[in-house]
Amino acid sequence: MNDALTYPSDSDLRRLLRFEPDSGAIWLGERRMLLLHTAALAALRQDLIRSVGGEHARRLLTRMGYACGLHDAGFARQTRGGKGLEDMFLVGPQLHMLEGAARVTPVRLKADIEAGQFDGAFRWDDSWEAHAHRTAFGIADEPSCWTLLGYASGYTSAFMGRLILFKETHCAACGDEHCLIEGRPIDEWPDGDAHRHYFEDDSLLDTIDALSQQVEALKTTLSPPVSGGMLVGQSPAFRAAHELMRRAAATQVTVLLTGETGVGKERFARALHAHSDRAQGPFVAVNCAALPAELIEAELFGVEKGAFTGAHAARAGRFERADGGTLFLDEVGDLPLPAQAKLLRVLQDGEIERLGAETGRQVNVRLVAATNVDLLGAVERGLFRRDLLYRLNVYPICIPPLRERIGDIEALAGHLLTRFTAVHNKRLAGFGDRALQTLLHHDWPGNVRELENLVERGVILAPQGGFVEAEHLFPNQPTPPHDSPDGQGRLARQSSDSELALCERILESRTPIAELEAMVLNLAVERSAGNLAGAARLLGMTRAQLAYRLKRNQPGSGDDD
Known part of the structure; x- marks a missing residue:
């Protein structure tokens, strides 16, 4: 230098x-x-x-x-x-x-x-x-x-x-x-x-803090029965749903979890299982929407040998695998009607019948169902059995969307940050101020699942030892309007990146400003089909101002300097 x-x-x-x-x-x-x-x-x-x-x-x-x-x-x-x-x-x-x-x-x-x-x-x-x-x-x-x-x-x-x-x-x-x-x-x-x-x-304290974060992440991953899964929150809406879950856990009641996609219905189901007296038994999760209609009965209730072509051996279904524990049926509204009839029988009698079997089998299963659709509306359209709805809807719990849990976002994001830094072997200083502000003001159409994906992406993109910034979470986030000090220290409106890029292209074109103005005015008049009032609105000026500028730009007007 x-x-x-x-x-x-x-x-x-x-x-x-x-x-x-x-x-x-x-x-x-x-x-x-x-x-x-x-x-x-x-x-x-x-x-x-x-x-x-x-x-x-x-x-x-x-x-x-x-x-x-x-x-x-x-x-x-x-x-x-x-x-x-x-x-x-x-x-x-x-x-x-x-x-x-x-x-x-x-x-x-x-x-x-x-x-x-x-x-x-x-x-x-x-x-x-x-x-x-x-x-x-x-x-x-x-x-x-x-x-x-x-x-x-x-x-x-x-x-x-x-x-x-x-x-x-x-x-x-x-x-x-x-x-x-x-x-x-x-x-x-x-x-x-x-x-x-x-x-x-503080160097030793920093090391201890980093190790503590990894230990907490491992505890979350390895000990769901103790923590009840990843249920983090203190907002009133979350606490109300959590209290309903806690009370149901001590009983054998069938639970119906409702809420938008991504709110964490499976996490609530796992927490309910972990807090129940069935915690030592199996927890079996089934996504009904992911199973082909022709295979769903075999998956849920099992198959006897020779029940159909290709059934070379008897196979237990999900109900039998969940015996003594909890069966979680996600997207239960997508079950075909024949499977709904068999599910109703299980709920009434505690008995399942494998495909191809002549006798039933008793099962001891706690059923937790979940849906993000209006089951009553599905009943009216003939897509869901009314009697099954009544059986499932004994104890409904509505899980609130993340946009109604603004006070939980920072804690959830911090929890996910700890988890993903351990998974991806990163040490980060946390979220940047702008990143946290952006998280708090996001609409969250994908709820907790969207937050989980964003935080994991942020952890991967953030530099080692640095902060997770807004650009790591939302790469295409536009910069909001703002003022900044000008060369004299006075606050002035700052142009956006797109406006600056436009000005750069204009300067590079070396087009005289008078010629540029005439081009813009004529284009506005053309787009408005010759209507000066409409063209003036496009340009953000009055009709009289536009008429004056058009006249000034005419050759031989005498107004050119």
Whole structure:
């Protein structure tokens, strides 16, 4: 890198900073931001120092800045990954200024990522932290911009892939005119080990946390009888359904689970089985819609040898396999009418008859059925037996759709994240703020099954050690309308990606603006079949404004400049 450093344009970074008044959120890339008064931060800082002491306060504030720097390093790769090393690294100082920390002037910057070498110096003017410290405690004996130093160290460490320690050689809190910081690998500082605890104290805790997540995932996978399957939620609608399930588990009543596709009916059935006195018996699940109509009776009730061509041996059906346990019939509304008649007999007498058999067999089975269709409507259309509906509908439980369980989405997503990180051998920091916000505002037509698929995809696409971002969950999600600071620092509406692409094509075409305007006006008139009022509506202007512009664009109008 050159010693003579100049900042590239920060317009790309300003576009990352998005103000969305309608949603009440401010975003820097995929991270949610918050505008805070420096007076509030200064008061918090002062209280920390007075309550826990300077050394502990320094560690906490350094770690806070370090975490901010780690996040911003991700923007450097996302925003300027295709540019030179110097431009990419200078994202950090430019973001630090954009976030209001200080005015940062690069003094020296030499970096070689492959060799792990770094030597940098930066000047800070108007550091908010130096001002806050001097206001609260007067002239300091030691440099005190701990949060800002943590930021510089965190950003550069993430950028370089090794711990880079920044120290203040001048600090405005100590009475200097400005702050001056220098950074290099921590091993190259004579007193580097004395500063290491500010950054690495939690490494063992991180390892323990990662192992704990894997253990919890294994518990969920291997111990459904204890956990009752993956039933996660505290919303009122979920708790009502769960309470109905819990009460039914202690009885032998036939249960009918209803709800939209993907709400987790089989998970509820497994939980009911796990909480019942049949938990040590088999749980057999059958998807009635997946079985061919001509084979469904043989699958459910079994076959005797020679019952039909190809039946070379007797075979037990699903009812017999579930003897002493629970049989779960999913999509029961898709059963053909002959199979419905035999199912009714099992429910009435507890007896099944194999195909080709002359006598029945007693079975001790708890039946749980599920459907996502209106069975009463199917009865009216002659597709489902009314007497069977009455037998199945003794104890109905309606499982709510995910859109009615907004308060459960974060917990469910976290549970699935733990499960899939263990399955795919990934270690992730969690969901990004934008990703979590997007999950909370999604309509969830596919319910819990859709959430499960999205989280697994996100785990696979997210980088090792990083966050699951909205782009990993919803690759084609459009960017909502937002405002961002312009070159003068004023908020202005930002163009969408498609609008910017259109402007790029126009500029590349080198079409004069007057000619372009005439083309657009004439096209609008043509599409409106010569109706100026209709053309004006297409263009978002009044008829009089359109007529004026058309007249101005006519040759020899005398209005051309």
